[in-house]
Amino acid sequence: MLNKFDAIKYFCSAAETLNFRETANRFAVSPSVITRVINELEETLGEPLFKRSTRHISLTDFGEQFLPNAKQLWQDSEKLFRPKQKRNDMAGIVRITVPSFRHNDEVLTDLLTALEPYPELLIDWREGMEKADQVREKIDIGLRIGLEPDPNFIVRKIAEVGDLLVASRTLVAQLGEPTDLADFEQRYPFAVPINVATGRAWDLILNETDRLQPRKMAFMASDPYSHLQAVRLGKAAGLISEFLAKPYLQSGEWVQLLPQIPIEKWQLYLYRPYQQTTPARVRQVFELLEEILKKHWT
Incomplete structure (x- = not known):
């Protein structure tokens, strides 16, 4: 059976040298092998590629037309099977999924700036609060908030993220500060977070003993x-991430409610799946992103 890759490279070399013996020397085979493979290729194509005489060979018109495509195929196959150390390790795509945070623009700017020396690297950046399907969406690197990291991932902790129960100073002036959690649940309007995966409200567990069950949504x-x-407009109180609430608390626009009730903190962590072989570009982007995120979060 004709080995088409060998046939293409033998043909391209013979078209360059116009000498089957020289082509045979290049590939360390006998001239009869070159002759046999070229003959089989011509039979497969149904057209002669070379005009032969006892003294020399030359390309036919069909051979001239066939040569550019053959060269391209040979070059592509050589590139495909090139040894790893000869390839550009920073060429290819890296898919990253992150929650929708306002300072993502700053993080992405720092990342793309750091990757400027690698023009063949393509970053696929996806933002959203829903959990990405790691396999279906072919995610290489992700940023996630959770109580416990997934043991199936290589994980780097970035920061602890806590929620605060807050309301605008105007709303607190209208209703008065709540005396306890039950009082808050009874009197305060609340901004309810929705789980996009279920379409229902999240179960608001504050700690091991306290659960928030607002009556006025x-x-x-x-x-x-x-x-x-x-919350900012005084429409409702809310359970807001500390990093979002901090500027409004510092300016005095918001008030933290029931600060005596502990609220369990979540982990913000960077992860990538365990794989037997991880491309160098994914490892390098992972390390860069870890450094950048820690700078912005700490």
């Missing part, structure tokens, strides 16, 4: 920045 959204706006 005044606003519902899956996006934490929408909750922020509802």
